[in-house]
Amino acid sequence: MATTSPRNRLGRKARNQHAPQQEAVEHEPADETADDAVAVDVELLRELLLGAYAPERRAARELIRDERFHHVPGRTKEEQRERTFEGLKALAGTEAVLAGLPTAQGGAGRPGAYVASFEEFVLADASLQIKAGVQWGLFGSAILNLGTQAHHDKWLADIWSLRIPGAFAMTETGHGSDVASIATTATYDPHTQEFEIHTPYRAAWKDYLGNAALHGRAAVVFAQLITGGVNHGVHALYVPIRDEHGEFLPGVGGEDDGYKGGLNGVDNGRLHFTHVRVPRENLLDRYGHVEPDGSYTSPIASPGRRFFTMLGTLVQGRVSLDGSAVVASRAGLAIALTYANERRQFSPVAGQPERVLLDYTRHRRRLFPYVARSLAAGFAHDELLGAYDDVFSGRTDDDDARQDLETLAAAMKATSTRLALDSLQECREACGGAGFLSANRITDLRHDMDVYATFEGDNTVLMQLVAKRLLGDHAKEFARMDVGVMARWVADRATETAVNRSGLRGLSQVFRDSADPRRSVNALRDPETQRSLLTDRVRSMIGEVAENMRGAGKGTPEAAAEAFDRNQHRLIEAARAHAHLLQWEAFTRAVGKVEDPGTRQVLVWLRDLFGLSVIEEHLDWYLSHGRMSLMRGRMVESYVDRLVTRLRPHIMDVVEAFGFAPEHLRADIASGAEAARQQEAADWVAGERAAGRWPRNEKSGK
């Protein structure tokens, strides 16, 4: 690829006195490719974005071009549910679904490939993705991961073939994220060698369960396991709920959750059990076993650790939501950007053609940072999926790996589902009234995604889990230091050099810069600066909270709880900051894999846009904590402006690299119709003018 000297080209621009934000980037490092020589290798970028499971994702996308899988707006929930169920039947037996079944039962035993395919289903219909996730990802996986060989042999094949549609009966009306407090009981009766499943009161009804309102024939029911008068905590049992005619079995009852804000192709409902008996063998007993005489054994002695281990096996749902949120976010962006690249509105200079929306600064500012974020979230997801496959394929399955995976999944799911909602909303508004029509897809997609923010773990609760882990790691770091080191840490902190000790570059040096905007910008786009800033914020916030809580931890449990609550807001912010750092790191690693200079350059700009838009979002923190000079703080905004301008010529290549076919987007405004209408209008006006029929203007007389 030909390169010209960026210095010469930009040197010209710098002479424009009225463009300070351009002046600021006058002298660029010589290794940066000049703007006009930059071109994206779309094929290459598409492969990079598809990630580790590119073939599976391509196959899944091919599969769902079939319109019978597609969501159709405006149908009743009964019609939507039927359609989704038919879609599920068509999926059963495909490679995508069989990837999740162990080889012993005739599947491929490739957990990562399986999850990757499911994530793409959201392009056809989020209800299809979620109902598939309920059937195979929750109901099936619970039996796979919490059950033992006999359970696998007995049920997995029928579950995978959809002969047994099932529900995952964990959540209760009274308890969502706090699973440990559910109130359904499974009491062992040694006389009959049965468990009695019972719902003691209304708040203990199972609620929001997919497959429960209509199609489920069985359920994995989570209940407090009681044997010999002792409560051993939450365990899962296989419980048949409906007969072959779809009628509830004796003792089982329930009701429909009715219409929801989206996902109406999934038959969510409630279940309750009145002294329902199942054989002892129906306890999924990998982590807790009851002998015929009622004695309880578990490979994990600590009830707390046992509970978290069992729940940890269900991380797949979060991994999958993380990935599908990225896909949905990109679909919305592809629609909004395609439209914005064609739609014209307002002529900036009277008599001249109207300008396309993407040529307005504000419009780029609204959409491009979401493109950068969707890339960051995607690269981070690809790594998460790798970690998931490592653990669940058994390659790297130990306590540490599982704990890391859970933390990562919580952080990523909470961040990308937020991104999906925010970006789809921005896309919808950026398309004006057209964005509101179901024919243009975005609103329906957003309605479905809405619940992703609170299911499979409420995002707020997930972020608290992440924060607690960060606090724990922080404490361990302290525990390893002797008193001398501790004292040094405190001293360091006071002079803001703690970050150096932690392996970061000398932030305080970097930020005691002069009032030179050029140096500020050069520093801001240095990846080490971005990394330092993002890392420092996480560490500092966690350190601050740890310090706030240290005294309280030694007091009463009430005082500790109070201290935790007082810092809850900051903890959650720290967890968000941590998630963004992880995404930034993943983005940077992905950029490192790209050798083509043009593609690499555009990715670097997008990575910078991601990093700086996150830093901009929290600029108040960086400034008020003295991590950035006021001059540099002001430069962040103008450098972000500069980045979105530079990305303008390449953004449609990035959209093309998303790799969506028209059958995936299904949006009139992304079909080229807008450009065709404009051409028709322009031709008509030209014809009228040529024929001398064009009326004169009252004001100009022309």
Add this chain to the structure above:
Amino acid sequence: MATTSPRNRLGRKARNQHAPQQEAVEHEPADETADDAVAVDVELLRELLLGAYAPERRAARELIRDERFHHVPGRTKEEQRERTFEGLKALAGTEAVLAGLPTAQGGAGRPGAYVASFEEFVLADASLQIKAGVQWGLFGSAILNLGTQAHHDKWLADIWSLRIPGAFAMTETGHGSDVASIATTATYDPHTQEFEIHTPYRAAWKDYLGNAALHGRAAVVFAQLITGGVNHGVHALYVPIRDEHGEFLPGVGGEDDGYKGGLNGVDNGRLHFTHVRVPRENLLDRYGHVEPDGSYTSPIASPGRRFFTMLGTLVQGRVSLDGSAVVASRAGLAIALTYANERRQFSPVAGQPERVLLDYTRHRRRLFPYVARSLAAGFAHDELLGAYDDVFSGRTDDDDARQDLETLAAAMKATSTRLALDSLQECREACGGAGFLSANRITDLRHDMDVYATFEGDNTVLMQLVAKRLLGDHAKEFARMDVGVMARWVADRATETAVNRSGLRGLSQVFRDSADPRRSVNALRDPETQRSLLTDRVRSMIGEVAENMRGAGKGTPEAAAEAFDRNQHRLIEAARAHAHLLQWEAFTRAVGKVEDPGTRQVLVWLRDLFGLSVIEEHLDWYLSHGRMSLMRGRMVESYVDRLVTRLRPHIMDVVEAFGFAPEHLRADIASGAEAARQQEAADWVAGERAAGRWPRNEKSGK
């Protein structure tokens, strides 16, 4: 009301070394009522929140308790449209609707009262509000405001009685916010004394029009008026579109916009015209008249001013959306807060009762600032409604008043519709899975409100209008200064004292404070500080943009357009800042009316929460522009934390003062069902324990 010394009470807390944010507010001004003596007079607050048209709002709320007006989830668009139309028929003839009809036609001629009532209809069904708005607020008002006596006499009574349902045919597929560029033509033919309405191409189809897909019998069509070969710009004409059987008249065609992301009770559709002829008298000719011979006259010589005057008469829609956004936002908050005040989740200390959501810091932080914002938006709306009534009742109808009204309406509509979307989303997520069910209302309400952000003027475009007005005012201020003053202004600016000259208190003095957190907090809650900060940001941003653009304005039109675009992002931010300032001012004036000390105190806290949450949102600006010390910047967060804690005991009183009946909220989770379920659960556990049936815990053995 008894008062205790706040100093003593808070002095105790201040001894707690681990609560710096509490320590910071140790010494409060003696005139601040102590927290434990504060109580809200709910009746008084309710009247204040209902505002100037309290009786009309109460009557409208009473009217819509009737379930036939209520939105029912899950119906097809055909069913919803029919229901909404039936609702409209039931509204026709009510005082609320007749308030908008002039006395000459048998109405009450009270525009403010009329709009206030319509705003409340959103509680029944947003589709009802919008369809009523289309019929009477747009179609009817266009004839009222753009037509003359003969038009009023001929059509208004039939429109108000719903004998003529009609569409407001302004927007075209190709042009939304840029009305001046619409392409439909109305060409005068002096031989037949008719106008020929014509749609030249597909992009010129009228689009997104309520009443167009199904019920409309006529339309006010906006078209380029051409007579004698001259285009006189956009004018409105009355055009019959369907016969008494609902069939399109010859030359008229159209199609259904289909399903939308919400508001499916409104029959939005498209219309096109093929050489459709209407009598000369059908031109609504208040601002532009065509004589039988085809000669054109107008009371407004400038085509540009004429256009803006005509459009300005249609401000009612924006005023009404502003008010209904406030109502919808409060409805969502009432649901989420009622639930959060009952719903328990997680026990902070093992063995103790679970905590209600509102007792979590994060939950308060999520919801309370929206309560404050909904109050601010409501107080500002009440003033906007007063301005609207002044102009449209004819009391204060001049160019300046109309221009102020339009700017105010644009700023308020764009801000409150954003608020409605953001707050409803936060409410939905704050209710977890329950928030996603249609039975709990929030998602459906949000789906409907979604389009409020882009119809009746896209919010981005509206904010640009506001910004242009601010820039214009800024330029006028400069024009009045001589060179000496100009030089002084520049010098002042350099030393940051320009704000003093502008009538603000000495910001630079206030902010060069020491590192004393107490003084920082005292300053932050001083209304003059808040006002200064909010005002300064608007002025500085506009001044900065004006300076950036000054050189460009003297260059080519292209250069000027380029400079405007480069500053577009900042201009829109400045307009948002201006809207927040106006809301803050309105809030402060409202507080000034309250004499009851308890109610006043809670309102002061809410006003402070509003002001500081806006300042917190833009803290990076205040810090990087040296408007606030770093210490004070850090105190903003902790003082906001403190405010939400103080408001905790009063927030449900504020919700009660919203004045919603169960028929307005219609949400299961706000019905008390949650508390009842918890009581049942607690009673059951107590009974089991008493009976000795409660199982022992594996870990504790108890």
